[in-house]
Amino acid sequence: MTNENMPLPFLETIGLTGNEASLYELLLKLGEVPAGKLITEAKIRRATAYKSLYSLESKHLVTHRDVGKILHFRPEAPTRLLEFAESQHQGFDRAREDLRSFLPELTSSFILSVERPVVSTFEGIEGLKRIYEDTIREGKELYA
Numbered sequence: 001m002t003n004e005n006m007p008l009p010f011l012e013t014i015g016l017t018g019n020e021a022s023l024y025e026l027l028l029k030l031g032e033v034p035a036g037k038l039i040t041e042a043k044i045r046r047a048t049a050y051k052s053l054y055s056l057e058s059k060h061l062v063t064h065r066d067v068g069k070i071l072h073f074r075p076e077a078p079t080r081l082l083e084f085a086e087s088q089h090q091g092f093d094r095a096r097e098d099l100r101s102f103l104p105e106l107t108s109s110f111i112l113s114v115e116r117p118v119v120s121t122f123e124g125i126e127g128l129k130r131i132y133e134d135t136i137r138e139g140k141e142l143y144a
Contacts, residue, residue, distance in 0.1 A: 014085040016059075019044055019052040024061055024075060032074035034067075059084055 011021035019042075026042055027033070033041075039049045053073055056062035061080050064073045122130050 011081070014081065015088045016061075017052065017055070019048060020056050020059075020061075023049065023052050024056060027062060027073060027075035028078070032072050035064075035071040035073060038073055 008021060008025055011024060012018060016024065022044070023038065023042055026038060030038070030041065035050070035053070038053075039046055042049055044052075053062060053064070057064060061076050061084060062073055063076060064071050066072075122128065
């Protein structure tokens with residue numbers, strides 16, 4: 001099923017900016033085109049368009065070539081989007097693991113900077129669930 005305007009909102013959720021997503025969608029529709037025509041069609045500022053196009057190129061989603069003295073841009077195959085999304089996912093996984101390894105140190109710094117024990121109050125069933133989850137996660141005795 002094809003759509004003339006091809007709105008691809010998920011492009012921003014995988015890490016593209018709004019301008020990058022718009023330009024990539026437009027390139028999918030137009031194919032290889034001169035930069036000037038692409039910028040005119042996209043209705044964004046020239047400097048912003050070039051910045052976004054080169055960013056797309058660094059993400060391996062767009063390529064350019066000189067035809068005469070005119071830059072032409074073309075989209076890479078849409079399968080590159082999946083590769084890009086997977087690389088973003090792997091980056092987030094690494095960041096999450098790094099955060100987990102540094103969390104005790106960060107928590108210790110937080111507690112020292114506040115210079116008092118952390119006291120939290122919980123109410124209701126959700127509060128009890130949170131207390132039990134914290135107790136299990138910490139693996140220490142609970143003093144009430």
